[in-house]
Amino acid sequence: MREGHMAHQGTALSTAFVNTASEAQSCQLICVQSIQHCLQMGGSHVEPSHMRLMQDCAEICETTATFLLRSSPQHNQVTAACASVCELCAQSCDKFTGDAQMKACADECRRCAAACQQVAQMRPGGAAGAGHQSVP
Amino acid sequence: MREGHMAHQGTALSTAFVNTASEAQSCQLICVQSIQHCLQMGGSHVEPSHMRLMQDCAEICETTATFLLRSSPQHNQVTAACASVCELCAQSCDKFTGDAQMKACADECRRCAAACQQVAQMRPGGAAGAGHQSVP
Amino acid sequence: MREGHMAHQGTALSTAFVNTASEAQSCQLICVQSIQHCLQMGGSHVEPSHMRLMQDCAEICETTATFLLRSSPQHNQVTAACASVCELCAQSCDKFTGDAQMKACADECRRCAAACQQVAQMRPGGAAGAGHQSVP
Amino acid sequence: MREGHMAHQGTALSTAFVNTASEAQSCQLICVQSIQHCLQMGGSHVEPSHMRLMQDCAEICETTATFLLRSSPQHNQVTAACASVCELCAQSCDKFTGDAQMKACADECRRCAAACQQVAQMRPGGAAGAGHQSVP
Numbered sequence: 337m338r339e340g341h342m343a344h345q346g347t348a349l350s351t352a353f354v355n356t357a358s359e360a361q362s363c364q365l366i367c368v369q370s371i372q373h374c375l376q377m378g379g380s381h382v383e384p385s386h387m388r389l390m391q392d393c394a395e396i397c398e399t400t401a402t403f404l405l406r407s408s409p410q411h412n413q414v415t416a417a418c419a420s421v422c423e424l425c426a427q428s429c430d431k432f433t434g435d436a437q438m439k440a441c442a443d444e445c446r447r448c449a450a451a452c453q454q455v456a457q458m459r460p461g462g463a464a465g466a467g468h469q470s471v472p
Numbered sequence: 473m474r475e476g477h478m479a480h481q482g483t484a485l486s487t488a489f490v491n492t493a494s495e496a497q498s499c500q501l502i503c504v505q506s507i508q509h510c511l512q513m514g515g516s517h518v519e520p521s522h523m524r525l526m527q528d529c530a531e532i533c534e535t536t537a538t539f540l541l542r543s544s545p546q547h548n549q550v551t552a553a554c555a556s557v558c559e560l561c562a563q564s565c566d567k568f569t570g571d572a573q574m575k576a577c578a579d580e581c582r583r584c585a586a587a588c589q590q591v592a593q594m595r596p597g598g599a600a601g602a603g604h605q606s607v608p
Numbered sequence: 609m610r611e612g613h614m615a616h617q618g619t620a621l622s623t624a625f626v627n628t629a630s631e632a633q634s635c636q637l638i639c640v641q642s643i644q645h646c647l648q649m650g651g652s653h654v655e656p657s658h659m660r661l662m663q664d665c666a667e668i669c670e671t672t673a674t675f676l677l678r679s680s681p682q683h684n685q686v687t688a689a690c691a692s693v694c695e696l697c698a699q700s701c702d703k704f705t706g707d708a709q710m711k712a713c714a715d716e717c718r719r720c721a722a723a724c725q726q727v728a729q730m731r732p733g734g735a736a737g738a739g740h741q742s743v744p
Numbered sequence: 745m746r747e748g749h750m751a752h753q754g755t756a757l758s759t760a761f762v763n764t765a766s767e768a769q770s771c772q773l774i775c776v777q778s779i780q781h782c783l784q785m786g787g788s789h790v791e792p793s794h795m796r797l798m799q800d801c802a803e804i805c806e807t808t809a810t811f812l813l814r815s816s817p818q819h820n821q822v823t824a825a826c827a828s829v830c831e832l833c834a835q836s837c838d839k840f841t842g843d844a845q846m847k848a849c850a851d852e853c854r855r856c857a858a859a860c861q862q863v864a865q866m867r868p869g870g871a872a873g874a875g876h877q878s879v880p
Contacts (some may be wrong), residue, residue, distance in 0.1 A: 689821035
């Protein structure tokens with residue numbers, strides 16, 4: 337992410353939002369790639385529940401990113417849902433020991449889950465709950 | 473929605489999923505249209521929190537639709553979040569009395585919220601929790 | 609789609625836009641379902657290029673729907689791309705003779721491709737190119 | 745983007761795809777933020793055609809990113825459309841001289857447009873047109 341993206345963001349809380357949005361985009365990205373990887377591998381890699389989790393994860397991550405970038409006051413349920421799906425996706429990827437793509441996917445899912453859990457408790461705009469208007 | 477879309481869906485529970493997905497798509501559709509309507513109207517129609525709710529609503533509805541169409545066992549938090557956002561969006565649209573587009577948007581948001589609340593308690597695939605495989 | 613969705617749309621051209629957006633949403637819906645169907649079936653159903661086409665189709669249909677619902681003057685390249693991807697997806701589904709889900713998917717893809725091809729030549733708002741403001 | 749994301753990508757061409765996908769995600773991100781910025785600013789910032797361009801840009805960038813991450817052979821029309829929309833969005837942002845967020849948005853849109861124009865001529869998987877399978 338380049339500096340300019342944060343031109344109008346000022347508080348520590350806003351930074352947490354933007355960082356989590358960035359993590360969610362990275363997680364969406366690697367899930368989309370991992371789906372293709374699994375299709376190439378075939379066999380247990382295309383087991384329906386594994387593939388569905390990666391699809392769910394990519395989708396909820398995308399939504400999480402945009403809720404956070406809008407500093408949405410309604411982000412809490414979305415980031416909590418994202419943390420849950422990311423953790424389950426990581427566990428599903430863990431089953432493929434020795435597969436570098438699955439390992440990278442699990443690692444990113446766990447980073448995203450941790451970031452989402454952190455912001456799921458926060459209100460946008462900091463203690464004042466001021467929302468997107470939090471330009472200093 | 474045409475019959476063919478349900479070719480591989482069999483149970484009453486699956487029907488609830490598909491119907492709610494369809495409601496969520498309708499709600500996404502009208503929110504996208506309503507955002508443009510409000511931009512045309514200007515004034516209080518482009519108040520940031522109102523516009524943000526319609527964006528949030530369109531986004532979470534889209535995600536809800538795909539989770540349900542995949543019969544995702546992780547749909548519960550997503551449909552619950554969708555119900556909350558839809559209800560808030562409806563309330564925000566209610567403020568514009570006499571505006572037919574806002575009235576239609578509020579009505580659809582409430583239909584979607586009700587449908588989401590209903591399925592938020594369900595497991596995919598019926599009592600057995602069998603997931604997408606529930607073709608009879 | 610309910611009447612209220614079109615509360616602020618007046619011309620025949622706007623109707624074509626809204627109808628095509630609805631077709632694109634239906635096509636996204638059946639592609640998302642068909643991906644899960646193919647994962648359940650396994651074998652040649654999860655061949656990477658087939659699965660990728662259905663993912664591409666779901667994604668470009670979603671984007672097409674929102675461009676049209678915004679009456680975007682930039683819709684032309686998007687609807688043209690959508691028509692191409694839908695046609696290729698239909699051809700890929702055709703290979704699975706006797707599979708009702710694939711047949712339904714191919715049929716919907718062709719309906720969407722035809723609708724997209726029709727509007728790809730149009731400007732929003734009709735002959736005057738008036739954009740979204742085209743309420744009579 | 746972290747190294748792990750490219751674990752299964754080998755050729756220079758794949759790198760161009762992944763880099764452009766990353767640029768498209770950055771562009772989506774800043775457009776989503778910029779929409780909120782403009783709603784806060786009001787006035788000419790919420791002019792419908794300007795707001796619509798930022799929405800169109802965010803949406804086509806998201807689609808472009810996923811097509812490229814899937815190494816989709818059908819990416820060409822999508823990346824070409826993305827380049828066009830990004831360029832128009834940049835021009836629309838240019839009108840707000842002295843606005844740091846609009847300047848950052850215009851800059852990112854131009855970076856994304858340039859990256860998209862470059863890959864719009866490429867086939868996935870390099871000279872051999874081998875697609876996603878291009879692991880060395």
